[in-house]
Amino acid sequence: MLSRTDKELSDLEHINYISFTDSSIELGHRLAISLRISILLCLLLSLGLPNLSNADNTQDKVSILKNDWTSQLVLAEIAKHLLEQKGYHVKFVNSNIRQQWPLLKREVANVQIEVWEGTMAKELEKALKKGHVVYAGDHPVKTREEWWYPEYVEKLCPGLPHWRALLVCSNLFLHPATRPKARYLGGPWDKYDESKIRALGLNFQLIKSKNSDQLWKEVDRYISRQEPIIFFNWTPNWVEARIKGKFVEFPEYAPECISDPSWGINTKYPWDCGNPKAGWLKKVVSSSIPKRAPCAFEIIQKFEFTNNMISELVAMVDVDKKDIVFAKSWWLETNQKLWKNWISGEKCQARQANLAVDIDS
Numbered sequence: 001m002l003s004r005t006d007k008e009l010s011d012l013e014h015i016n017y018i019s020f021t022d023s024s025i026e027l028g029h030r031l032a033i034s035l036r037i038s039i040l041l042c043l044l045l046s047l048g049l050p051n052l053s054n055a056d057n058t059q060d061k062v063s064i065l066k067n068d069w070t071s072q073l074v075l076a077e078i079a080k081h082l083l084e085q086k087g088y089h090v091k092f093v094n095s096n097i098r099q100q101w102p103l104l105k106r107e108v109a110n111v112q113i114e115v116w117e118g119t120m121a122k123e124l125e126k127a128l129k130k131g132h133v134v135y136a137g138d139h140p141v142k143t144r145e146e147w148w149y150p151e152y153v154e155k156l157c158p159g160l161p162h163w164r165a166l167l168v169c170s171n172l173f174l175h176p177a178t179r180p181k182a183r184y185l186g187g188p189w190d191k192y193d194e195s196k197i198r199a200l201g202l203n204f205q206l207i208k209s210k211n212s213d214q215l216w217k218e219v220d221r222y223i224s225r226q227e228p229i230i231f232f233n234w235t236p237n238w239v240e241a242r243i244k245g246k247f248v249e250f251p252e253y254a255p256e257c258i259s260d261p262s263w264g265i266n267t268k269y270p271w272d273c274g275n276p277k278a279g280w281l282k283k284v285v286s287s288s289i290p291k292r293a294p295c296a297f298e299i300i301q302k303f304e305f306t307n308n309m310i311s312e313l314v315a316m317v318d319v320d321k322k323d324i325v326f327a328k329s330w331w332l333e334t335n336q337k338l339w340k341n342w343i344s345g346e347k348c349q350a351r352q353a354n355l356a357v358d359i360d361s
């Protein structure tokens, strides 16, 4: 009958894990082997296909930016949960606010749930103009990001909150790291404070904390000893709800203050003004999202947090020391009606119908 070389035999044995020596049963074995190989192929294909389709199904992948302050981190978690309710595969991309713009442009990141006017207006304007991001609505809040001090500081520096008081009282804020200048404790976000210090002739030096945790630790230390400190703060945040204090009142913000050095009390330098006092808080998505993930876009557009909703969540984490996942779960649990409404808009209903058809067929 069929003759085989040793090599072929050993190959067959290798595939089949059966050793056979009797040539009369060889044909049967060959059939069995080819059957087994076909079954194996079918298995591999059936295992592989869903993976392949997932990999190709980029319209279901959405990545959400995570920055380095609490409200943004909690809101990012909540947004992830809502998108997952609609079948999106969501991952997080960690970034600081400077690096997030190229990430959005390259579609490495798709969603930024908190764009603050005081720290991000300029970059946002550029990104919108170039079409790298698409506007997804405002949160119904008024934001402010500015120098801030605890109430007891006012007794030591009576002219506050007017900024000129700082020309007289800067020695209150002397610090080993900045001496003979006073320390202004900033976060990692703001890059204009040095310009402001220069333009207004303040005897301060900016020291940046690495993230909000580090900032609050230092603030805590000073407040517990009732020592003078002046630092970067914002609203909505937990601080105004738990600690008495005020923002410094710098000269009123105007766009020309930044764009036109001759504007304002310093005719040589820009930034001789404060940050906007009733700033916005926007949401943006990367340019591919509205078309390829319309339901995700719709959810982000409907996703709206008020000042109270934000400061409540932040206080839970930064003051009551619950973790971010706890805060997310608590919020989802207590606001079901609200977010279920956010995920059942027109586009999401259409997506739901399509998903149902996919499953049926």
Ligand code: TMO
Binding pocket: 069, 116, 119, 145, 187, 189, 234
């Ligand atoms: C961006 N931030 C709210 C920290 O100012």
